[in-house]
Amino acid sequence: MVSSTKTIVISGYYGFKNSGDEAVLKSILTALEEQGKAAGIKIEPVVLSINPEWTSSMYGVRAVHRMQLGEVRRAIQESDGLISGGGSLLQDATSPKTIPYYLAIIKIAQWLKKPTFIYAQGVGPVNRKIFNPMIRSVFRKCSYISVRDIQSGELLQSMGIRSEDIHIVPDPVMGMPLPEQNNEELADLSVSGEEELPVIGISVRFWDKERRELNAIADALTDLARKRPVHLRFLPFYQPEDEQASQYIADKMGDITSYGGKISFYREEQEPQDMLLEVSRCDLILGMRLHSLIYAANQRVPLIGISYDPKIDHFLKRLDSAPIGSSQSLVPADLTRHLITMLDSLEAWKEEHSAQITQLKQESQNPARHIVEFLGNRR
Structure with a gap:
């Protein structure tokens, strides 16, 4: 009442x-x-x-x-x-x-x-x-x-x-729910459910003027694609800049279908919960944007952060984590190894961070x- x-x-x-x-x-x-x-x-x-x-x-x-x-x-x-x-x-x-x-x-x-x-x-x-x-x-x-x-x-x-x-x-977005029409209807639309390839959601932005971090990410993802087939799903959080940054990486990588992988872009977002749903469909998130990492934690999707701002470090610290590198210093080989390690231990990550995430959502x-x-x- x-x-x-x-x-x-x-x-x-x-x-x-x-x-x-x-x-x-x-x-x-x-x-x-x-x-x-x-x-x-x-x-x-x-x-x-x-x-x-x-x-x-x-x-x-x-x-x-x-x-x-x-x-x-x-x-x-x-x-x-x-x-x-x-x-x-x-x-x-x-x-x-x-x-x-x-x-x-x-x-x-x-x-x-x-x-x-x-x-x-x-x-x-x-x-x-x-x-x-x-x-x-x-x-x-x-x-x-x-x-x-x-x-x-x-x-x-x-x-x-x-x-x-x-x-x-916590950031307010830790408490944001999925769209109301999820459950069975949305489960049928799951990206990862359509294929056997692990789906890595990627959120990048322009920051370093020389694009060192974007070049390093492109090199790391190319190396990863050679070593195992993956679906690289670019998630632009801010249009049009993030899509342009994503396209820059995709162009540097070239065609990865010969390795059994694929690259796609998410362009259908109408409201914030749409992107949250898209993140929930991924097996792993590689993010520069803070809220790509928060979305991932919200949906208990394992995540890897790249820092361009202290706010990235601060959020990851709440999950007892740290960025794999920064916009000034990112080693492609380190990122590739970490991506492979994470792909091999997705359930362990979820179990390790479950209690932390539950507490953040409540708070x-x-x-x-x-x-x-x-x-x-x-x-």
């Missing part, structure tokens, strides 16, 4: 059709709905998006343009609070404008006397020290702070945020639970 309705504005990197960030939004919306139902509270989200029409159509929620600050202010004014997150919002590696924007959105809510919640963010890197006092000032006024890894928490502590005010939680609901409880106690 619903006892009240609460409107919450959600700020993040939404509407850009980046599969990982859209998965974060889908996961937050799902968790808020589930926790709201459990508490007898109807949560009405309003999403700040670069493409409000698309976001509204995709998720069935109200959305306003994230760059129309008049609309943003009105939405926050009419709400019961603001969520900032998840994802890597507070970092200046991609642009010096990112941190000021997201802090400004939180500050608007605080000026309007609305509670503000930091939802499973990955904080950093923050290379420009001028941002530290800005983050400290805004975060100290937040009603709840959660970050997705210990390192983000330590960075906030170094800026002057008390450790007791910081909650370490991924903590921010939504806390926020719903907070809103439920406000009259």
Whole structure:
């Protein structure tokens, strides 16, 4: 039984059709709905998006343009609070404008006397020290702070945020379910079920200007294909760049059918859960994109990470793992050996990491639970 309705504005990197960030939004919306139902509270989200029409159509929620600050202010004014997150919002590696924007959105809510919640963010890197006092000032006024890894928490502590005010939680996507129409219908569509070849899902992106990591991956996969037949399934998480990076590797590899293998591309994604389903069909994931690795863990698919950013290392550490290499240093022979080792021990990997993954999935609901409880106690 619903006892009240609460409107919450959600700020993040939404509407850009980046599969990982859209998965974060889908996961937050799902968790808020589930926790709201459990508490007898109807949560009405309003999403700040670069493409409000698309976001509204995709998720069935109200959305306003994230760059129309008049609309943003009105939405926050009419709400019961603001969520900032998840994802890597507070970092200046991609642009010096990112941190000021997201802090400004939180500050608007605080000026309007609305509670503000930091939802499973990955904080950093923050290379420009001028941002530290800005983050400290805004975060100290937040009603709840959660970050997705210990390192983000330590960075906030170094800026002057008390450790007791910081909650370490998993990435929200650890709790995202498969599409509702799965089970028998979707089992019939399983990629790995169509053939005897092991399916390796591959998520890559452009990062190193000289493409050293992509060249190394191409060399390693070519060597692997010579040694055993595999189905290499490229999974572009961000269009069109990731598909171009994938095609770059495929072009370098050439035809592997003479070795009994095959290469394919997944291009049918309509929403984040589609990609999650595609990952679930793979036997092994080789990923640069953080959320390719999180999707794999979500579905208990063995994974190998290649680091281009500390967030990759931080997530893998939660699984007592480490990247096989980085965008600056990746040895093809090492990657080939590791791929073969993993292919020969898939069930052992699943058994070894089962308890960790179960705990991460359960804990991924903590921010939504806390926020719903907070809103439920406000009259």
